[in-house]
Amino acid sequence: MEPYILYYWPTIQGRGEFVRLALEEAGVPYRDVARGTKQGMAQLEAALDFAGEPQAAFAPPVLRAGELLIGQTTNILLFLGARHGLAPRSEKGRLWCNQLQLTIADIVAEAHDSHHPISVNSYYEEQKKEARARSRYFRAERIPKFLGYFENVLQANPARGNFAVGAKLTYVDLSLFQLVEGLRYAFPKTMMQLAPQWPRLxxxxxxxxxxxxxxxxxxxxxxxPFNEDGIFRRYPELEKN
Amino acid sequence: MEPYILYYWPTIQGRGEFVRLALEEAGVPYRDVARGTKQGMAQLEAALDFAGEPQAAFAPPVLRAGELLIGQTTNILLFLGARHGLAPRSEKGRLWCNQLQLTIADIVAEAHDSHHPISVNSYYEEQKKEARARSRYFRAERIPKFLGYFENVLQANPARGNFAVGAKLTYVDLSLFQLVEGLRYAFPKTMMQLAPQWPRLxxxxxxxxxxxxxxxxxxxxxxxPFNEDGIFRRYPELEKN
Structure with missing residues (x-):
């Protein structure tokens, strides 16, 4: 099999990290093509350009798998999960994995907007006041609601082993790890304080x-490493009340 | 076949409308269970409650299909598309449909945040100033970028018929219709002005x-009807510069 090609921003974890974790766990060869070379960045841009790709993606991450060019994080994971044993074989199990991954994507988008509530095209510094308001609400209401939900998912899984779905590791487990790591990086005090609420997670x-x-x-x-260009950013002022 | 049960808020189109359009186009029987009865609302709440459902959803819409309980709009459409001929049979075609639907979901979330940039749990009136700033940016940069992308998708489809994917209607076409209708309702002047940029759409x-x-x-x-409790809301002040 020729190696997968991953097109993602070379200096951040971002949404690409959910894909990287699945590829690493599966132990399959891939080239993270934009890392380190200008040529690679040009290839990333080409994957978003209809001039050469009839199925160009709106945004990275994008995965090339032979003749397939696949965009959108949850869509890439749907594909990789089925192909590399990181999702159940049954329709029911696959749909449940996809549903959970979409719910993870929802909180990831909200985590991003906690520092960019007005515009992705403007600097954080230009929307700092609004970011403080949105972060206050994100920490007080959204983190507990989403992570409480995932704790319930683990508790309600009848199979043994403390996995999100069934009795085997799926890509959802990898993504839950990344979500919690990211939130711990961005909001360390909040996460420390709330952690007793989700022992299974x-x-x-x-x-x-x-x-x-x-x-x-x-x-x-x-x-x-996590940094202040990615989705999960540590701005201490966003953790003050 | 027993009718599908759709659990969604009874007084808005919201995200449920993307599911309703697919069910209506497919001509399959379904009960929009929360509409009109308190009992129905209780059933909706039960679909979100792990007390009775081991695979409870985080939020509506939720679809019950026999023994399956399916949450997340794009996941429900993935299921319905495969089952009712509203998506291609090939893996490549299915993944492309899912990718486009996820991109639609991204702009739908941004349309929502144009009137609720700080907190979903607070009233619009409490975040009006921030909503003006976010809407200005949404109208100037995000609507043109997303709809321009979908125009390119239509143009790049080699098949005849002006469908998003292949030469037959898919659920993506239904959702693009709903997206454009919603944006026309919320931002009529903006959409009128920009319309010449996307003739195929x-x-x-x-x-x-x-x-x-x-x-x-x-x-x-x-x-x-569209209204000011849904995702697409007409607040004239959000269309002023």
């Missing part, structure tokens, strides 16, 4: 972190 | 509106 994150392929990835240079 | 909407099942639905009482 905390245990799930510990389990994902220790999986051999994930542990090796997290130690490698392929894992870009 | 305009033609697609005219075509969808005239499909027999859709035309009958739009004339019926089942179609709830």
């Amino acid at each position: 905390t245990a799930l994150c510990d389990m994902v972190r220790e999986r051999p392929n994930i542990a090796a990835y997290l130690r490698s240079k392929r894992r870009i | 305009t033609a697609l909407c005219d075509m969808v509106r005239e499909r027999p099942n859709i035309a009958a639905y739009l004339r019926s009482k089942r179609r709830i």
Whole structure:
């Protein structure tokens, strides 16, 4: 099999990280093509351009898999999950995975808007006041509601093993790990304070972190550290009341 | 087949409307269960409650299809598209439909935030000033970028018939119709002014509106009019510069 090609911004985890984690766990070869070369950035831009691609994507991440060019994070994971045993085989299990991943995507978008509530095309500094208002609400109401929901998902799963879906690891578990890690980076005090509300989710994150392929990835240079250009940003003023 | 049960807010189009349009076009029986009865509202709430549902949804819309309980709009459409001939049979075609639907979901979320940029749990009146700033940006940059993208999708489709995907109607076409209708309702002047930029999209909407099942639905009482409790709201002050 020729390696997958991942087109994503080279200096951030961002939405691409949900895809990277699935590729790393599956242990399949891929080229994170925009990292380190100008040529790679040009290839990323070409994946968004109808001049050469009849199915150009609106935005990264985009994955090339042979003749397929696949955009949208949850869509890429739907594809990878089915192909690499990171999702159940049954229709019911697949739909449930996709539903949970879409719910993760919803809170990820809200986490982004906590520092960019007015416009993605303007600097954070230009919308700082509004970001404080939105972050206050995000911390007080949205984080508890979403993570409380995922805790309930884990509790309601009748299978053993503390996975989100069934009795085996799926891409949803990897994404829940990334979500919680990101929120811990952006809002450390809030997450520390609320953590007792979701013991199963905390245990799930510990389990994902220790999986051999994930542990090796997290130690490698392929894992870009969190930073203030990504989705999860640490601005201490956004954690003040 | 027993009728589908749709759980959605009874007084708005909202995200449920994308599901309603697919069910209406497919001509399959369904009960829009929360409309008109308190009992129905209780059933909607039960679909979000892990006390009775091991796969409770985070939020409506939710569709019950026999033993399946399916949440998240794009996930419901993925299911209905495959089951009722509203998506291609090939993996490539299905993934492309899902990708486009996810991109529609992205602009729908941004349309919502144009009037609620700070908090969904607060009134519009409490975030009016921020809503003006976000709407200005949404109208000037985001509507042209997203609808320009969909115009390119139509142009780049090699098949005849001016559909989004392939040579047959899919649920993506129905959703593009709903998106454009909603934006026309919320921002009539903006949409009138920009319309010449997307002739194919305009033609697609005219075509969808005239499909027999859709035309009958739009004339019926089942179609709830746009209003200021939904996602697409007409607040004239949000269209001023």
